[in-house]
Amino acid sequence: MNDTPNTTRRGFLKAGLATGGALAAGGGGAAANPDPLITEVQPWATGLGAGVDATPYGLPIEYEADVIRRNVPWLTADVISSINFTPIHALDGTITPQGCAFERHHSGAIDMRKEDYRLMINGLVDTPLVFTYADLERFPRVNHTYFLECAANTGMEWAGAQLNGAQFTHGMIHNMEYTGVPLRTLLEEAGIQPSARWIYVEGADASSNGRSIPLEKALDDVLVAFRANGEALRMEHGYPVRLCVPGWEGNMWVKWLRRVEVMDRPVESREETSKYTDTLADGTSRKWTWVMDAKSIITSPSPQSPIVHGHGPLVIAGLAWSGRGAIERVDVSLDGGRNWQSARLAAPPQPMALTRFYLEIEWDGSEMLLQSRAIDSTGYVQPTKAQLREVRGLNSIYHNNCIQTWWIKPDGEAENVEVS
Amino acid sequence: MNDTPNTTRRGFLKAGLATGGALAAGGGGAAANPDPLITEVQPWATGLGAGVDATPYGLPIEYEADVIRRNVPWLTADVISSINFTPIHALDGTITPQGCAFERHHSGAIDMRKEDYRLMINGLVDTPLVFTYADLERFPRVNHTYFLECAANTGMEWAGAQLNGAQFTHGMIHNMEYTGVPLRTLLEEAGIQPSARWIYVEGADASSNGRSIPLEKALDDVLVAFRANGEALRMEHGYPVRLCVPGWEGNMWVKWLRRVEVMDRPVESREETSKYTDTLADGTSRKWTWVMDAKSIITSPSPQSPIVHGHGPLVIAGLAWSGRGAIERVDVSLDGGRNWQSARLAAPPQPMALTRFYLEIEWDGSEMLLQSRAIDSTGYVQPTKAQLREVRGLNSIYHNNCIQTWWIKPDGEAENVEVS
Numbered sequence: 001m002n003d004t005p006n007t008t009r010r011g012f013l014k015a016g017l018a019t020g021g022a023l024a025a026g027g028g029g030a031a032a033n034p035d036p037l038i039t040e041v042q043p044w045a046t047g048l049g050a051g052v053d054a055t056p057y058g059l060p061i062e063y064e065a066d067v068i069r070r071n072v073p074w075l076t077a078d079v080i081s082s083i084n085f086t087p088i089h090a091l092d093g094t095i096t097p098q099g100c101a102f103e104r105h106h107s108g109a110i111d112m113r114k115e116d117y118r119l120m121i122n123g124l125v126d127t128p129l130v131f132t133y134a135d136l137e138r139f140p141r142v143n144h145t146y147f148l149e150c151a152a153n154t155g156m157e158w159a160g161a162q163l164n165g166a167q168f169t170h171g172m173i174h175n176m177e178y179t180g181v182p183l184r185t186l187l188e189e190a191g192i193q194p195s196a197r198w199i200y201v202e203g204a205d206a207s208s209n210g211r212s213i214p215l216e217k218a219l220d221d222v223l224v225a226f227r228a229n230g231e232a233l234r235m236e237h238g239y240p241v242r243l244c245v246p247g248w249e250g251n252m253w254v255k256w257l258r259r260v261e262v263m264d265r266p267v268e269s270r271e272e273t274s275k276y277t278d279t280l281a282d283g284t285s286r287k288w289t290w291v292m293d294a295k296s297i298i299t300s301p302s303p304q305s306p307i308v309h310g311h312g313p314l315v316i317a318g319l320a321w322s323g324r325g326a327i328e329r330v331d332v333s334l335d336g337g338r339n340w341q342s343a344r345l346a347a348p349p350q351p352m353a354l355t356r357f358y359l360e361i362e363w364d365g366s367e368m369l370l371q372s373r374a375i376d377s378t379g380y381v382q383p384t385k386a387q388l389r390e391v392r393g394l395n396s397i398y399h400n401n402c403i404q405t406w407w408i409k410p411d412g413e414a415e416n417v418e419v420s
Numbered sequence: 421m422n423d424t425p426n427t428t429r430r431g432f433l434k435a436g437l438a439t440g441g442a443l444a445a446g447g448g449g450a451a452a453n454p455d456p457l458i459t460e461v462q463p464w465a466t467g468l469g470a471g472v473d474a475t476p477y478g479l480p481i482e483y484e485a486d487v488i489r490r491n492v493p494w495l496t497a498d499v500i501s502s503i504n505f506t507p508i509h510a511l512d513g514t515i516t517p518q519g520c521a522f523e524r525h526h527s528g529a530i531d532m533r534k535e536d537y538r539l540m541i542n543g544l545v546d547t548p549l550v551f552t553y554a555d556l557e558r559f560p561r562v563n564h565t566y567f568l569e570c571a572a573n574t575g576m577e578w579a580g581a582q583l584n585g586a587q588f589t590h591g592m593i594h595n596m597e598y599t600g601v602p603l604r605t606l607l608e609e610a611g612i613q614p615s616a617r618w619i620y621v622e623g624a625d626a627s628s629n630g631r632s633i634p635l636e637k638a639l640d641d642v643l644v645a646f647r648a649n650g651e652a653l654r655m656e657h658g659y660p661v662r663l664c665v666p667g668w669e670g671n672m673w674v675k676w677l678r679r680v681e682v683m684d685r686p687v688e689s690r691e692e693t694s695k696y697t698d699t700l701a702d703g704t705s706r707k708w709t710w711v712m713d714a715k716s717i718i719t720s721p722s723p724q725s726p727i728v729h730g731h732g733p734l735v736i737a738g739l740a741w742s743g744r745g746a747i748e749r750v751d752v753s754l755d756g757g758r759n760w761q762s763a764r765l766a767a768p769p770q771p772m773a774l775t776r777f778y779l780e781i782e783w784d785g786s787e788m789l790l791q792s793r794a795i796d797s798t799g800y801v802q803p804t805k806a807q808l809r810e811v812r813g814l815n816s817i818y819h820n821n822c823i824q825t826w827w828i829k830p831d832g833e834a835e836n837v838e839v840s
Contacts, residue, residue, distance in 0.1 A: 037538045038550055044676070045626055049528025050656070051499030056488035058519045060477065061655040063533055068476035079471030091650040092599040093563045095515060099478045100651070108469025113483055118457045130458055138733040140780050143513045143766040179512040206465055229649065230511040231520070235481040236470070256464070313558040346563040360560050 060099075066090070069100055072168060075156075080108040081207075083150065085171030088297070089304040092317065094175055094347070094354040095145075098234045101174035104150055106207030109236040110256055117240050119186075119224070123200075123262035126191025133240050136226060139181040139189075144223070144246070145353045147321045149173040149292045151249035151276050151398040157385075158396055161405075161416040165304040169404060169416060170297040173321075175354035178244050180225030183218050187262065198263045201243055204256040211252045212266035213245065217290075221246045224257065247323030247352040248290040249398070251276050281393025292323035294382050295401035296330055296357070296374035307363065307412030314363040318343070320355045322376035327355040329375040334361070336369030336405060336419040337384065343372070351377075368408040369419055385418060480519075486510070489520055492588060495576075500528040501627075503570065505591030508717070509724040512737065514595055514767070514774040515565075518654045521594035524570055526627030529656040530676055537660050539606075539644070543620075543682035546611025553660050556646060559601040559609075564643070564666070565773045567741045569593040569712045571669035571696050571818040577805075578816055581825075581836040585724040589824060589836060590717040593741075595774035598664050600645030603638050607682065618683045621663055624676040631672045632686035633665065637710075641666045644677065667743030667772040668710040669818070671696050701813025712743035714802050715821040716750055716777070716794035727783065727832030734783040738763070740775045742796035747775040749795040754781070756789030756825060756839040757804065763792070771797070788828040789839055805838060 060067065069084040076082040083104040086096060103109065114133040122128040150172035156162045163169050187199075192215070199218045202210040213222070223244040226233065233239040238255025245252040251271060266272070277285040298318040301307045307314060320327045326349040331340040343357035357372070374382040385402040407417040480487065489504040496502040503524040506516060523529065534553040542548040570592035576582045583589050607619075612635070619638045622630040633642070643664040646653065653659040658675025665672045671691060686692070697705040718738040721727045727734060740747045746769040751760040763777035777792070794802040805822040827837040 035538065035550070037536055038540065042536070042624065044530035044532055044624055045628075047626060048500050049525060049530040049625060051528060052489070052491045052502045052504040052523045052525060052656075053499045054529070055656065056490070056504075057480065058489070058521070058523075058654045058656055060651065061531070061659050063659075064652045067651065069472070069478070070476070071472045079473045080468050082472045084472040084476075092561070092647045093597045093650040095597045095649040097517060097649050097651050099519070101478070103472045103478075105469060105472065108471060109474070110464035110469040111481070112464055116457055116462070118455070120458065130455070134729050138729060138735060140764075141512070141735060141737070141766070141778060143776055177513045177515045204462065204464055205469060206467060208465075227512045229515040229517050230513040231480065231487065231517050232484045234478045236472075236475065236478055239481050239483075309554050309558060315558060315561060317561070344560075346561070356563055358561060 067100060069102055070167060072163070081106055083152070083172060085167045086174050087167050088171050088173070088299050088319065089166040089302050091299070092356070094319070094356050095229060096174035096176055098176065098228055098231065098237065101176065101237065102150070102172050103236040104172070104250065105205070105236070106209050107205050110205045111235060112204065112239065112256060114240045119241065119257055120259045121186055121190045121262070122259070124193040124196040124264060125187070125262050126193065129190045131186065133226070136181055136224060136241065139185050141179055141181055142223065143177060143179050145175065145177045145350060146244055146246045147173055147175045147352060147354050148250045148253055149321070151251055151292070154400040154402070155397040157402070158394055158400055161418050164416045166297055166299050166302040167304060172250070176228040177230065178223055178225040179227035179230070180223035180244060183222040183224050183243070183260070186224060187218065187260070192262060195264045196262045198266050200261040200263055200267045201254045201257065202259050203238070203254045204258040209251070209254055209271055210267060210269040211254060211271055212269065213252060215262070217245070217248070247292060249276065249292055252290065276398060278392060278398050279395040281395065289399055292321070293399070293401045294320070294322035294324065294327070294374040294376040294380050296320035296372040296382060297404055298332070298370050298372050298406060301370070301408055301412070301414050302406050303414045303416060306414050307408065310412070311363055311365040314361050316359040316361060316370065318357050318372050320357055320372070320374040321353065322374065322380070323352060324380065325377035326351045327374055328377050330355070330357040331373045331375070332359045333371040333373070334368045337371050337403065340373065365410055367410060369417070370406040370408055371403050373403055487520060489522055490587060492583070501526055503572070503592060505587045506594050507587050508591050508593070508719050508739065509586040509722050511719070512776070514739070514776050515649065516594035516596055518596065518648055518651065518657065521596065521657065522570070522592050523656040524592070524670065525625070525656070526629050527625050530625045531655060532624065532660065532676060534660045539661065539677055540679045541606060541610045541682070542679070544613040544616040544684060545607070545682050546613065549610045551606065553646070556601055556644060556661065559605050561599055561601055562643065563597060563599050565595065565597045565770060566664055566666045567593055567595045567772060567774050568670045568673055569741070571671055571712070574820040574822070575817040577822070578814055578820055581838050584836045586717055586719050586722040587724060592670070596648040597650065598643055598645040599647035599650070600643035600664060603642040603644050603663070603680070606644060607638065607680070610682075612682060615684045616682045618686050620681045620683055620687045621672075621674045621677065622679050623658070623674045624678040628678075629671065629674055629691055630687060630689045631674060631691055632689065633672060635682070637665070637668070667712060669696065669712055672710065696818060698812060698818050699815040701815065709819055712741070713819070713821045714740070714742035714744065714747070714794040714796040714800050716740035716792040716802060717824055718752070718790050718792050718826060721790070721828055721832070721834050722826055723834045723836060726834050727828065730832070731783055731785040734781050736763075736779040736781060736790065738777050738792050740777055740792070740794040741773065742794065742800070743772060744800065745797035746771045747794055748797050750775070750777040751793045751795070752779045753791040753793070754788045757791055757823065760793065785830055787830060789837070790826040790828055791823050793823055
């Protein structure tokens, strides 16, 4: 993998950039470039700005006020039991700030003090235990950056190209550096009995959102997390404690984690039977589809992030991820999947975390059908929508990891389309 | 390096945790553990919480309202030309959220729209150029996580133990994932003339904060950055564009970057002569002390983060970094530097980025003189305060990377002290 862009190709700007431009050498700058932002002293260079007491907790500048989570009112009956979307079309890099990381609640985000937090471990254990928040802070901690993707991400697109923007088609995802205690540590503290095969986890909110997890996964990489990107969790992400289930569907990352019951069988709760299963064409449903398969999306250009600068150099940027390991390669097509070229990965891919990719092209202003295709470390290749439909039919909601197409028009606008 | 905590030692909790505790097996839980948070249904489990439209940009929960940047009023004459401090005592992991990343201004934080942004490259170049913000977005981008440390971090401690808290002694630091264009790309676009040896960079604010940087560094890893942790920069961090000078003192990371002049010699500006140089005992000053040497700090326990849970298992947490490369090892002493043991590094250390370390101990309640000592990939060992003073005297302000001591008292309170 080459994560260094080619920075030695001279003439990049001269070949195509329409704005800015060369200053005349010598004293003729003003005449050659009458841009008042260059030739005139600006107010911010003559006066004083804001002091360091102005913002004890800093917020985005007013000009970025549109980079926010957005919900889709028609999607659910009530905002208490709904979802909003990360503005991935407007972000870069890989870390998602907590403030714009999407939310999903089944009975609303609850307000709990750390002092009122309790975590019970019971069931097939030698000693049932209850932990306070302060107890959790006394166990050895780990730090890992993981993506969290809702199983329903891209779910509205099964039936066709419906939502016009990467935020809405692919924004049920975020990627944060979590700090927490391995669940294994707490389970071993309680003492796992030989007949144990599963755990059942539930949250303190009214929905409880109970899910069954195989003991093997619980003892592998699951975290009882109390920090994201260094800070306490936001209320809407489960303050003070949530579960991290790396690579697996977001519904299992139970918020306001209240109880872990060790069991010999799964519960088969509402959240893993009537919900979060994939109904096939014949009416039967796939069972236990926990892992989020390899997927990618071009975040710019995209419908909410059109090309505004005309022909010439264009940076195509996107995100890729896999719940089965690290991203190995991302291909980009400009022509709806007929021809592919490898994108540049911005950093060495980490397992079960977002990977940023870029492809720099010279855009001649003609139409494009932009697609990206992720390949992960298991060799799995992100499928087309047609390939997914062939196996899964049209009844599914969850686990749509198909290749997305943006139709880029000559004016730079982008539209969500399907290619046959 | 072993980044996996020992999670197999049974009896961790039973040996020492004072709070929480074991539930009686069978039906006797309520009698054995009358904690109403376990035995009674709580209000958050019966009602609805907040909907997904409540916080389009999510803020920390009210209970975390003390995790904010703080300034020290007596430190400078005016808050417009001052500094505040990252609450490192209250953070974990390595990423610093923008909202609590420290600020330092010389003439206040200025308010500039992207549309009004211009970057000039002039001097010893073939073609002087002016870039708009939109121009910058058309060049190949890179992503890197780097620490930014103010040269004055820990500067008040030269004369003795003065400030009682890691936020104030070591909080002029943050660590973010930056997205930007290599400065090399833009310089090569303009065409560097053979006589070029230095660049001079300045910001658009009234102070301009001009600094000279050797061309070798400018062509190596310096970034023209427009994102931090995925988002646009905060106003106070240089929105829309700042310089990143990895591993080098924060003052060189010019905010609201306005101009890069390619030169054959350094300017020797105010900010690199009367300021940001280290006056020695004999009255002369060290010249060009750009690199931030290896340093570390125990963030918890610390004066603002005392031990509140009594004897038994204690997690010691801290941060280490080096401007010369990656952290190789961190040692921790419980007795003021007489005996040392290696801490656990939470993730493979990255060059010029914060590394989180942990050491888990059984605390018997006796006094401790807690210290940490960073060793970087060049073999450099973080010095004691006495070693630094021997070389540098007591006139310095900047570049104090000495070992810090926290006196932990039997009641768990911590105090900033010096050990002889």
